[in-house]
Amino acid sequence: MSRFMEPLAVGRVIGEVVDNFIPSVKLNVTYYSNKQVSNGHELMPAVIAAKPRVEIGGEDMRAAYTLVMTDPDAPSPSDAYLREHLHWIVTDIPGTTDASFGREIVSYETPTPVIGIHRYVFILFKQRARHSVRPPASRDQFNTRSFAEENGLGLPVAAVYFNAQRETACRNR
């Protein structure tokens, strides 16, 4: 169990975005039908332009889950005054299905990492009741912890993150 937590702790997802939790539900995020998101790996901006396919585990279909995608390094990792930037929220996802069965209350915004290398974090929460999650006021200055407290979501049940930088970041000389 702790082997799954190490990259999240080393990459400071645990600490800056969420608190320490025990992962209990399987979370599988795949972009463009074959690029799976693994902790700390890097994806190209062309790949992450479209919405990914998110498959979640869980035991039964009556449980509802909420998926949140944020960027804790907005607008730049050295100076993240807009921490965090919200990209996507899908609620009321039934267990053992994928995110297309849920209700998308904040639509997917294509990540555009302009300065530096950004982390993009997917966090899965378990809801206590359906239709209990309200969309936040704005996408910037989003705080995952306070969002979870406001909507009664508690600690997350799964998290995964990837890195992304500008397409021409390595070429611009």
Added chain:
Amino acid sequence: MVVAMCVNGCDRCHRPVKNTKLSESRARISTLMACASTSASATWNMTPLRSALPSIHAPSSATSVRFSTGTSSSRLKLSRPKPSSKILHSFVGLAPIHPLLSLASPDSTSFEHCFTVIDNGGRFFAMRHGRRVPKLNRPPDQRRALLRALTTQLLKHGRIKTTRSRARAMRKYVDKMVTLAKDGSLHKRRQALGFIYEKEIVHALFAEVEERYGDRNGGYTRIIRTLPRRGDNAPMAYIELV
């Protein structure tokens, strides 16, 4: 022994079984299955099955579950992690598993990740005794220029991706810059301006270091190892300001 050939469905097969061997009971199970599949009703009556089988519980219950009910997938899923853990035990002594590679596919077999990346042509030295300066395969002037450029870029972007040895060599210079900024006097500012290539970054650093690193004593960077580079299999790492 008489094999019950029932045409009208399995409810009729109530012949009690005496002195059957395992193979004959298995034949009976197959005929029961065959006649059940031809019958119209989908419900199973387990009494002929139980009467046909010997009293060995483990294999017979496994076969009966697989054929009759549809919830056998849960049983199959529970038994799957065992083969992968057997393979893990046989290979764990070779080398430590790279944490990032093994986490990329948590339920795949891990023996392919057990071999470390040996990047100096097969000459693997186990020790670092007395090596103080990382040479980075460059003459001294180029080395200094490389480190200056790398620290400038790190302070500008916050997180960069380079090779592991360069990231490890950079740490000292980034910490030195942050320490100069913490002091804040004019002399230190001019020393920083002599090292960093862009002066806006120096001014920004001196302005914000108080709130960012005021409480932290040292260790202003973090290195996260990542997958090797495709072109030359160089081990890469992200280095970021803490």
